[in-house]
Amino acid sequence: MKTISFRFDIDSIGDIRLGVPKLLNLSRELNVKFSFYINMGKSFNLRFFLQNKGLKILNNFIKSEGLNKKGQEKLSLLKKHGFRGIIETIIRNPELGIYYKETLFKVLNEGHELGLHGGIDHAMWQYNLHNLNFEQIQSLLLPAYKNFLRLFGQPVGFCSPGFVYNKYVLELLDKFGFLYSGDMDGEIPFRSILNGKEYKHYQIPVNIKGNNKIPLIEQLLVMNMSNQEIKDVVLFEVERRNTAVLYGHPSVEGVGAGEILKDIILSAIDKGYRVVRLKELVS
Secondary structure (H helix, E strand, O other): OEEEEEEEEEOOHHHHHHHHHHHHHHHHHHOOOOEEEEOOOEOOOHHHHHHHHOHHHHHHHHOOOEEOOOOOEEOOHHHHHHHHHHHHHHHOOOOHHHHOHHHHHHHHHOOOEEEEEOOOEHHHHHHHHHHOOHHHHHHHHHHHHHHHHHHHOOOOEEEOHHHOOOHHHHHHHHHOOOOEEOOOOOOOOEEEEEOOEEEEEEEOOOOEOOHHHOOHHHHHHHOOOOHHHHHHHHHHHHHOOOEEEEEEOHHHHHHHOHHHHHHHHHHHHHOOEEEOOHHHHHO
């Protein structure tokens, strides 16, 4: 059986307020289900911003999209979230999974998968995890896990911001009973293993992505490809695989690229692919 799955990481206000509702509308229209991963903490850390990134990150809020210093083709935050979304993130900066819990209840009630995306501090996890010890990482993950458990029940899947992980993260995922994570490279699901140690949970790798793990559709948008060209590139990658996993962010694929995503899904179904949630790939 050929399958295609869509993983959407909910990082920001723009993702959940604008993107998720549009993806839910699309899923109803096409009768398909997606996998969402929610940031249960804050998207923005002012102290970390000032200490580590400062004006360099601020420049990313407003610059035009294009190649950054690492050669990554990614949309500017202004293009993704709009001026309002950036200001709300900096000033209001809510705990996303709690503040927007009603939207997430709708995600679950409509049959989609909802997993956990990192800990209570998205920026600290993505940019500074390698400097943290076990206790510090647990202090980031445990409150997010507990809030998810209280509101939505035991999470099955976990995805790290920026695909960043280490042995401490893997140990904690086993400790908290996750079935799978989605951070290691690969083509098909496999048991998590690092430095010769095998863990209880599985990995479901994103096997279709752009340079430096940028979402492929986003990268192609920045390259000014037409909708048809983007569709052709993505479908070429899909058809090379019996198990295809794409990822993105609702503020991109759910908003500006919604019609592209719709065409990709319809074409994949026409080519014999079944749209499944990530957790179904483990079985």
